[in-house]
Amino acid sequence: MCGIVGIVDAGGVSIQLYYALYALQHRGQESAGISTFDGTNLCKFKGQGLVADVFSPPVLKDLKGTAGIGHVRYPTTGANLPENIQPLNFQFKDHFISIAHNGNLVNTCELRDEYEKAGQIFITTTDTEIIAKILIDEIDESGCVEDAVRHCMRRMQGSYSVVIMIDGIIYAFRDPLGIKPFCLGKLDQGYIVASESVAVDALGGRVLRDVKPGELIQMDADGVRCTQIAVAGKRAHCIFEYIYFARADAVMDGVLVYDVRRTIGKKLFEEDPVSADSVCSVPDSGTAYAIGYAERSKIPFVESLMKNRYMGRTFIMPTQKERERAVRIKLNPIPAHLKDKSVVLVDDSIVRGTTSKRIIEMMRDAGAREVHMRIGSPAIKAPCYLGVDMPTRKELIASDKIQDEVRHSITATSLHHISLDALVEAIGFSRDDLCTGCLTGCYPLPITGETADPRQVNFIDGTYQSKLESFESRAS
Template sequence: MQTDKPREACGIFGVFAREDMDVARVMYYGLYALQHRGQESAGIATSAGGEITCKKGMGLVGEVFDHNSFEKLGGRMAIGHVRYSTTGDSVPENAQPLVTRYAAGKMALAHNGNLTNAGSLARELIDKGAVFQTSTDSEIIAFIIAKEYAAGSTIEEAITLAMKRLQGAYSLLIMLEDKLIALRDPWGFRPLCIGDLDGSTVVASESCALDTVGAKFVRDVKPGEVVIIDNGGMTARQVRTDCQSSLCVFEYIYFARPDSVIDGISVYEARLEAGRLLARQAKAEADAVIGVPDSGIDAAIGYAQESGIPYAIGFVKNAYVGRTFIRPNQDQREAGVRIKLNPLKETVRGKRIVMVDDSIVRGTTSARIIRLLRQAGAKEVHMRVSSPSFLHPCYYGTDVGTHKELTAYRNSLEALCKKIGADSLDFLDVSGLSDMLGGRKVFCNACFTGNYPVRSEKETQQ
């Protein structure tokens, strides 16, 4: 809805059915629940009778699949993917799952995250004769696993060897003809969890997808862990323990759905707490607190609880603005925002407003929204942001932009406040992130601090 929000790269979902089950339909509902993690393409690969079948395409889950798709996608095992491209082009051949051949048959792979050493790995493989069909780093992962397997390793050993070479973010689902493998990079940048659906196993980027298909949450896949699900049951191996746990803190602030629980912490609770912390750190004299839909709302409620300033609904969001909406040109941007988001005059007229949003990347949308509030009669607009300011790019599977694109990197707080037209502006302090997560000390906050858990080959190019 808001063009200057960072976007998550992908969502992944998988099923290993032990009972008769309409696996493709479960996949469809699971991917639907993860649609917020990627809207450019969607795909499902199923395995039946030793054969892997895949349907994927550009668009939303509901645009790529219909009833006929389910009939063609039989089988008892499946993986699926929704994608937004942060590396690789937005083209059909980059849609996932990626289905490739290796020495023992076919392999399907679904990936969430970005490798930080993809460039050097690709160069090395190309120099040795590798040919790639896509421009994604996911194909590099598939290639390395296939290569290790061809050199005489078991598939489990091949994955372990690959994990020693891969740097950066990769939550992965790998489907072979007889087993489903779930793994998470040793830093645990992106989430991945396991659920139980009447004795069958489900794996998803977020627990909200488990709830959607009626599965019970079992546990998160641990950073550096490989979980193998087959007819014999589920086995897990901790392959790497040598990296600092670095779950993306922005999953809690913005990317994940509030009804998800990641690594034992509720996203909704974290957002409420961010709002409460913000109210303590960045007080404002005001008559009402409003949130920018959707993800600013929870933090706004927290801000209101802590400050004692009443919470009010500040905007009505048009839920029907979809992909077919004709994007406004530069002159019509104001109208474009108003079509999506209209201030509730009764709430804001004549009032001093605290407006809470989850982040500012370029600042253009914040400026437009504040102008709309003033046109609706707001007397003062104090903007509070439930994350620290973005000062550095992300290399781990999101599109938090380059230094050039990050307005907080280029402007002082005062200059940014003026630029967006607010009466005051403040961000959550970096020190508040740990409190927001109930005291958790280890997580990735590199886009706010520049403390990168893994160096990226792209850093020098920024």
């Protein structure tokens, strides 16, 4: 899970990239980086930590140019090493190249092996460098970025939304199944591609549409051009983006995430009604669900857990010990709202169960009589191989337990997970167009040792299909 952004803007890009990354901070907190092209050279800066900690005004001032890309990272492939911080930057012949990637390739080992046998060396342990190698090799061969992206899509198995800048021209492409989100927006004097629409909103821009699965978008001083490289029979949008990862105010593939979560909250009540004194959420990710639950049940929504807003997300903190310590610092129960009360506690998901158990214990210590847990996702049964740092089956509490065993383990009075059918209905796509791998154990592409329902991908000879707009026409 990472956040990426690419911007071309006649007025300069460094500040805009900074604010776009700020808006995408929830997608990765380990490191951040920006590369820009000043017309002659790459200007680059990256470091470990949050966006606000990595970049200072003097640093941003030095990131000159009218095109640039940025990245916030949470590691899925590749260790927590400085060399793995993105964007990765290369010089090849006379070309300056910078690349950032959200997703995860499942055939990294085979591809890396192949390149190493051919004598190539790697400077990072990320799959992003492999994408860069495939692209650069093919561009060297054919001289055509479009062909190189087509070649990439043929070779790479997995999820990938990629932004690459070559000599100040930005190319963005999304895997043919559309697993990771990616959208295109218009700014006052330029264009933006970003993992989520919230980055476009943060810059006062207008979201034009999502980058289509299998599409290549080119952005430069002449405007935006789009080429459909590949089309899959069925898509596989990550269902967990709607449940947890994306910001509630993001619009992804035409769907407002907040509305999905609120609808799920309503369905949670319909599926398993309970009478209680109040509904409360695990803030912030459970809030839209809890509001929906309260609306449908007519049970008042009362904030009973207060969040320290200066903490990161516990789920994406890398170690168990850090996550456990973080829960108590992050959430504080309000005894006056809990004493002798029966409470419906709504959250987005249960992963390991340790956080849920800790929260319920804190609520009981604060006086709650009953805690009925309601969860906006079905039970997580299997790991993710496609870009989310989901634990192994052994660590997932529901992988080998039925619902009542999970309830007992987290000490809830009652427990209900939303059904997969209700979740799919709330999102509004066909179930066949969603990846549900971590919920069902069946993945949308072949993964060694796992069950799969692989999507058929057809490649098309692309010519530029549409030229959205030129800078000249925008100016007039």
